[in-house]
Amino acid sequence: MRPGVHVRRAASSDLEDLVDLCLQARAESGAGRQLCAADRGTLHRQLAALASVPDGVVLVATCDGEPAGMVLCRLLRPGMLSDAVVLSLDAVYVAPLHRRRGLGHAMLQAAVEVADAAGAQDVYAAPLPGSRGMQRFLARLGFAPAAAHRVVSTGALQRRLALDVPTVARRPAARGLEDLIERRRRARARVGADEDLARQTGASMSMQVTRAVHRRRPSPSSTTTS
Structure with a gap:
């Protein structure tokens, strides 16, 4: 991790910054409602709910003290269709001005520590179609195709x-x-x-x-x- 880059669990004081990052990601991807809501109040409530549930994980990355990236993920416990714990990465985003500074690696390092502590056997990621940079980044880290999502x-x-x-x-x-x-x-x-x-x-x-x-x-x- 480069100097000045830090990743930690999000606190309630980080929610407004996380809302800003979500809206930036929405505007950049063009995926619209498939990524997140457009209303700040709705996003605030959803992020607060995710951070408050036992299996919800919200990580925020800062670069020189400024909010620069986020990871939204969930621990999926064994259920009817699976007998293993997995970590699902619902969103991984780094703001454009802070890219190529090691934030992506730092955030995934923090996420994999969460997965390891929970006994998760696999880490799943669902990058949005067209996000070639994220696709290449995940491929370099060993993520392999597992399923094709359609909407x-x-x-x-x-x-x-x-x-x-x-x-x-x-x-x-x-x-x-x-x-x-x-x-x-x-x-x-x-x-x-x-x-x-x-x-x-x-x-x-x-x-x-x-x-x-x-x-x-x-x-x-x-x-x-x-």
């Missing part, structure tokens, strides 16, 4: 689900049409087979009748007397 607004998802309903409903009808075509094809095949059998049967009967007639005709060499 959609509730209203957009409702509209898409409503549009997809007719498509789902038509699938049985399409299958029924295929079954109908197959049944007709089989029926035509049976009719053709019956016609072939009838022709063969008729020809056989004709041959039998012809033979019978020939047997009953008188021999040409016989004579008639009166």
Whole structure:
């Protein structure tokens, strides 16, 4: 850690500075509500709540006494889908004027100490799409891809689900049409087979009748007397 850089747990007196950092991060990323609220009062209450819960961790970094960065994270305890404790990094941000001074390393060092003390086996990070600098920074520290996150607004998802309903409903009808075509094809095949059998049967009967007639005709060499 460079001289003048310090990382510590945030206190109530740091909340306004943290709100400023959150709003800077929001404006820089362009992610809008996906990152944080735009209202200062809402952000203040949310940060205070995160810092007050047992598994919430709010770290603030200062450079020469000025607020320069923050880490917002949570300890996720074992649950229904996981039997391990993990540390989830919800936000890692360094103000532009204080970058390339070792604040990112210092903040992650403090975060990994929190993870180690809690017995967390893994540290997860979800950098915002487009944050190439953070992506490269995390990759250098050994973070590997673990999952792909996608997001959609509730209203957009409702509209898409409503549009997809007719498509789902038509699938049985399409299958029924295929079954109908197959049944007709089989029926035509049976009719053709019956016609072939009838022709063969008729020809056989004709041959039998012809033979019978020939047997009953008188021999040409016989004579008639009166």
